[in-house]
Amino acid sequence: MSKNIIKPSILAGFMELLPKEQEIFNDIVDKITEVYKRNGCMSIDTPIIEKAEVLLAKSGGETEKQVYNFQRGKNNLALRFDLTVPFARYAAQYYEDLTFPFKRYQFGKVYRGERNQKGRYREFYQCDVDVIGKDKLSIYNDAWVISLADKAFKEIGIVNYQFQINNRKILKGILRELEIENTTDVMILIDKYDKIGQKCFEDELLGIIGDEKSKYLTRIFNIQGTNEKILEELLKLDINNEYFTEGINELSQVKSMLEDIGVDSGQFKINLKIIRGLDYYTGTVFETILVGNEDYGSICSGGRYDNLAENYTDKILPGVGISIGITRLFFVLKEIGFIENYTIKNKLDYLIVPIGDTISYSIKVMRHLEEKGYGVSVYFEDNSIKKKMNFANKLGVENVILIGEEEMVKNEVKIKNMRSRDEKKVDLSYIIV
Amino acid sequence: MSKNIIKPSILAGFMELLPKEQEIFNDIVDKITEVYKRNGCMSIDTPIIEKAEVLLAKSGGETEKQVYNFQRGKNNLALRFDLTVPFARYAAQYYEDLTFPFKRYQFGKVYRGERNQKGRYREFYQCDVDVIGKDKLSIYNDAWVISLADKAFKEIGIVNYQFQINNRKILKGILRELEIENTTDVMILIDKYDKIGQKCFEDELLGIIGDEKSKYLTRIFNIQGTNEKILEELLKLDINNEYFTEGINELSQVKSMLEDIGVDSGQFKINLKIIRGLDYYTGTVFETILVGNEDYGSICSGGRYDNLAENYTDKILPGVGISIGITRLFFVLKEIGFIENYTIKNKLDYLIVPIGDTISYSIKVMRHLEEKGYGVSVYFEDNSIKKKMNFANKLGVENVILIGEEEMVKNEVKIKNMRSRDEKKVDLSYIIV
Numbered sequence: 001m002s003k004n005i006i007k008p009s010i011l012a013g014f015m016e017l018l019p020k021e022q023e024i025f026n027d028i029v030d031k032i033t034e035v036y037k038r039n040g041c042m043s044i045d046t047p048i049i050e051k052a053e054v055l056l057a058k059s060g061g062e063t064e065k066q067v068y069n070f071q072r073g074k075n076n077l078a079l080r081f082d083l084t085v086p087f088a089r090y091a092a093q094y095y096e097d098l099t100f101p102f103k104r105y106q107f108g109k110v111y112r113g114e115r116n117q118k119g120r121y122r123e124f125y126q127c128d129v130d131v132i133g134k135d136k137l138s139i140y141n142d143a144w145v146i147s148l149a150d151k152a153f154k155e156i157g158i159v160n161y162q163f164q165i166n167n168r169k170i171l172k173g174i175l176r177e178l179e180i181e182n183t184t185d186v187m188i189l190i191d192k193y194d195k196i197g198q199k200c201f202e203d204e205l206l207g208i209i210g211d212e213k214s215k216y217l218t219r220i221f222n223i224q225g226t227n228e229k230i231l232e233e234l235l236k237l238d239i240n241n242e243y244f245t246e247g248i249n250e251l252s253q254v255k256s257m258l259e260d261i262g263v264d265s266g267q268f269k270i271n272l273k274i275i276r277g278l279d280y281y282t283g284t285v286f287e288t289i290l291v292g293n294e295d296y297g298s299i300c301s302g303g304r305y306d307n308l309a310e311n312y313t314d315k316i317l318p319g320v321g322i323s324i325g326i327t328r329l330f331f332v333l334k335e336i337g338f339i340e341n342y343t344i345k346n347k348l349d350y351l352i353v354p355i356g357d358t359i360s361y362s363i364k365v366m367r368h369l370e371e372k373g374y375g376v377s378v379y380f381e382d383n384s385i386k387k388k389m390n391f392a393n394k395l396g397v398e399n400v401i402l403i404g405e406e407e408m409v410k411n412e413v414k415i416k417n418m419r420s421r422d423e424k425k426v427d428l429s430y431i432i433v
Numbered sequence: 434m435s436k437n438i439i440k441p442s443i444l445a446g447f448m449e450l451l452p453k454e455q456e457i458f459n460d461i462v463d464k465i466t467e468v469y470k471r472n473g474c475m476s477i478d479t480p481i482i483e484k485a486e487v488l489l490a491k492s493g494g495e496t497e498k499q500v501y502n503f504q505r506g507k508n509n510l511a512l513r514f515d516l517t518v519p520f521a522r523y524a525a526q527y528y529e530d531l532t533f534p535f536k537r538y539q540f541g542k543v544y545r546g547e548r549n550q551k552g553r554y555r556e557f558y559q560c561d562v563d564v565i566g567k568d569k570l571s572i573y574n575d576a577w578v579i580s581l582a583d584k585a586f587k588e589i590g591i592v593n594y595q596f597q598i599n600n601r602k603i604l605k606g607i608l609r610e611l612e613i614e615n616t617t618d619v620m621i622l623i624d625k626y627d628k629i630g631q632k633c634f635e636d637e638l639l640g641i642i643g644d645e646k647s648k649y650l651t652r653i654f655n656i657q658g659t660n661e662k663i664l665e666e667l668l669k670l671d672i673n674n675e676y677f678t679e680g681i682n683e684l685s686q687v688k689s690m691l692e693d694i695g696v697d698s699g700q701f702k703i704n705l706k707i708i709r710g711l712d713y714y715t716g717t718v719f720e721t722i723l724v725g726n727e728d729y730g731s732i733c734s735g736g737r738y739d740n741l742a743e744n745y746t747d748k749i750l751p752g753v754g755i756s757i758g759i760t761r762l763f764f765v766l767k768e769i770g771f772i773e774n775y776t777i778k779n780k781l782d783y784l785i786v787p788i789g790d791t792i793s794y795s796i797k798v799m800r801h802l803e804e805k806g807y808g809v810s811v812y813f814e815d816n817s818i819k820k821k822m823n824f825a826n827k828l829g830v831e832n833v834i835l836i837g838e839e840e841m842v843k844n845e846v847k848i849k850n851m852r853s854r855d856e857k858k859v860d861l862s863y864i865i866v
C-alpha cells in the first residue's frame with residue numbers, strides 16, 4: 001500500500017453488513033414496520049442530535065453515563081440513546097397538533113457508549129411502537145402493543161419467542177403489605193435475579209428485608225404453573241391494598257386480551273421477577289426471551305408509564321410501548337443460525353447481457369421488463385462472455401437474457417435459466433408485447 | 434409550567450415533521466428506493482459515526498470545516514457528511530466480498546454544520562446510487578444513474594425538473610488548448626457563475642486569463658440551442674487534445690443513451706457551466722434544477738470519478754453516482770405547494786369503535802380484517818360516541834365500524850362511511866367469512 005492510504009475500518013461496537021445480509025436485515029425491518037402500519041400506527045422521525053439539556057431532562061442513572069454528548073459552538077449536544085425520550089419531547093412539543101390516543105411507530109438508530117461486548121452495539125436500530133393518551137389510556141393498549149410484537153415475530157418466522165409479562169403494581173402492593181421501606185434496593189435486587197441466580201438472590205434479600213419477609217417474597221417468586229395458576233395463587237395471598245388489586249386486575253385483563261387477540265398461550269408467561277429496572281414504567285412490564293437462547297437477553301421490551309412527557313409539559317400523557325432492538329435481534333438470529341436459513345426473493349428477476357453492439361436494443365428490453373414490474377439490470381461492461389456469466393452467477397439471478405447481434409437482427413432474445421441451465425430463443429414479440 | 438419542566442424544542446437546522454407530512458416524506462422515500470431496487474441496486478448501511486481519520490482521509494476543503502467531530506475516550510470521531518465517502522471506505526474494506534460492477538443504493542442521514550438558512554439543513558437525508566467497477570466502468574452507467582433519478586421523479590409526480598449535464602473533460606481540454614495554467618481559479622469562478630451573474634463572471638475571468646482567452650471561453654459558455662446544436666458547435670471549435678475529444682464523445686454517448694432509456698429530451702440539457710466545484714468528479718457531472726424554481730439550487734447531483742476509494746486502497750475503483758437530497762427536496766416541494774397537493778392513500782382502512790362491553794368481539798372483527806390485508810385500528814378508550822366519532826374524523830379514516838352490544842348479539846356490525854355519511858348494518862357473515 002502507498003503511504004497515503006488509510007486502512008479502511010469502522011469503530012468497534014458498530015454493525016456493518018455485506019449486501020446479502022443487509023437485504024435480510026431490511027426484510028426483517030420491513031416486516032416489523034408493515035405490521036405496525038397495518039395496525040394504524042403513524043410514523044414519526046426525530047433528529048439523532050438533540051440539545052443535551054432537553055434529551056437529558058430526566059438526569060441520572062446508568063444511561064446518562066453512556067450518552068454520546070459533545071459541544072458545538074455554544075451548544076451542548078447529545079445523540080439520542082433511545083426513541084422513547086425523543087418521542088416524549090415530540091408529543092409535548094406538538095401536543096396541540098396530534099390526535100390522541102396517538103399510536104406512533106419509529107425506526108431509527110440510537111447510541112450508547114456501552115462496554116464493547118458480544119451482542120451489545122454502540123450504534124443500534126430500535127423499532128418502537130408507543131400509544132399515548134390524553135389524561136387516560138385503556139389497559140387494552142398494553143395487550144395490543146405486545147400483540148404487535150407477536151405478529152411481527154410471526155411474520156419474520158421466529159417461533160421460539162416468549163413474552164415474559166408482569167405488572168409493577170403487584171410488587172408495589174406486596175412490598176406495601178410487607179411494610180418494606182427500602183423498595184429501591186429490593187427492586188434493584190429483583191432486577192438482577194437472572195444474573196445472580198436464586199441462591200444468591202435469596203441470601204441478599206434476607207440481608208435487606210429479614211428472614212420472615214424474604215421467605216414470603218421468595219415463596220411468591222417461586223410460584224410455578226400456568227398463567228391462570230399464578231394469578232390464582234396471587235389472589236390467595238389475600239392482599240387488599242389498591243396497588244395489588246389494580247396490578248392483578250390489569251395483569252388479568254392483559255392476559256385475557258392477549259388470548260382474544262391470538263397470542264398463543266405458550267408464548268406469553270407471567271413472570272413476577274420482570275420489573276425492567278428503575279425505568280419509568282409504572283404498570284405492565286414485559287421482556288421477550290428466545291426459549292433455549294435466554295442468555296442473549298431480551299429481544300423486545302416495554303411497558304406502561306403513567307406520564308411519559310412529564311419533563312416537557314404539565315399535560316398528563318399516559319402511554320404504553322414496545323421496543324424491538326433490531327440490531328441485537330439480528331445478531332442473535334445470526335448466532336443461532338436463523339439468518340443463514342432465511343430465504344429472501346432475489347429482487348433482480350432478469351440480468352440482461354448484451355453481446356457485441358446491442359446496447360440500445362438491450363435498453364429497450366430492459367424498459368419493457370421494468371414496465372412489467374420486474375427487477376432488471378443490464379451488464380454494461382465490455383468483457384468476455386465467461387466473465388459476464390460469472391457475474392450473473394455471483395448475483396444469484398435466475399434468468400439471464402443474452403442479446404447478441406444475431407438475436408437482435410432476428411428479433412429474438414436468448415433466455416438462460418441459471419438454475420436449470422436451460423436456454424431458449426424467444427421471439428421478441430414474446431418479450432416485447 | 435412547573436419549574437422542573439424543560440421547554441421541548443429541537444436544534445435549529447433540523448427538520449421534524451408532523452405525522453401527516455411524515456407519511457408523505459416516507460412515501461417519497463419509498464418511491465425513490467423502489468426505483469433503485471427494481472433496477473438491481475443492492476442496499477448497504479454504514480455507521481453514522483466513523484473514525485475521524487478515516488472519514489476525513491481526503492482532508493481540506495469547505496466540507497471539513499462543517500464536519501461534526503468530537504472526542505470520545507481516545508478516539509476522534511466524526512459524523513458522516515455524505516454517503517459517498519463511507520461508501521468508498523466500504524468498497525475498499527469489503528473489496529474481496531463484493532461483486533463488481535457493484536450497484537448500491539443507500540438512504541440515510543448525513544450531517545453538516547452549515548450556516549442556518551432557508552432550505553439548508555444540518556441533519557438531512559440523502560438517497561444515493563453509485564455503481565463502481567473494478568479497474569474500468571462503462572460510460573453507459575453515467576446515463577443509467579441519471580435515468581434512475583428521472584424514473585424516481587416521475588414516480589413522485591414531479592414534472593418541472595431538468596438535468597443539467599456536462600463533462601469535466603471538455604473544460605479540461607479547452608483550458609489545455611488555451612494553455613491556461615491556473616485552472617483551479619477558473620474552475621472556482623465557473624462554479625460561481627449562477628451566483629454572481631454573467632457580467633461579474635466575465636469581468637473576473639478577464640482578470641484571471643486575459644482578454645483574448647476570456648472572450649473565447651465566454652463565447653463557448655454562451656452557446657445556445659438544443660443539445661445537438663451545442664455538441665455541433667463544440668466540435669466546430671476544432672480542439673484536438675485527448676481530454677476534449679474524450680469529453681465530447683462521452684457526453685454524446687450519455688445524451689444518446691438518455692434518449693434510448695426514455696428520458697424526455699426536454700428534461701436534460703447540456704450546460705457547460707456545470708462542474709460541481711472542486712469535488713472528486715473527473716468526467717460526467719450533473720445537477721438537477723426545478724424549472725421556474727432554480728433559486729432553490731440542485732435537488733439531485735452527481736457524476737463520474739476515476740478512482741473512488743484511492744484513500745483506502747491501491748485498487749482502482751472508477752464509479753459514477755447520484756445523490757438525491759431528500760430533506761432539501763421535501764423542503765422545496767413544500768415551498769412550491771407540491772406537498773399540500775400530494776395525495777396519499779390512508780393506510781388505515783377501518784377504525785373499529787366498540788360501544789359498551791364489546792371489546793372481545795371487536796378484536797375478532799379486527800383480526801379478520803387484518804388477515805384480509807386491511808389497515809385496521811380499534812378505539813379502546815371509554816369515551817362518548819361524539820368523542821369517538823371526532824377521533825375518526827381527525828384520523829381521516831373512510832370506514833368506521835360501530836360495534837354495540839345490540840349488534841354483537843344480533844351478529845351484526847354497523848359500517849359508517851365517513852365521506853358519504855351512509856350507515857349500513859351488515860350481517861357478521863359479510864365481514865367474517
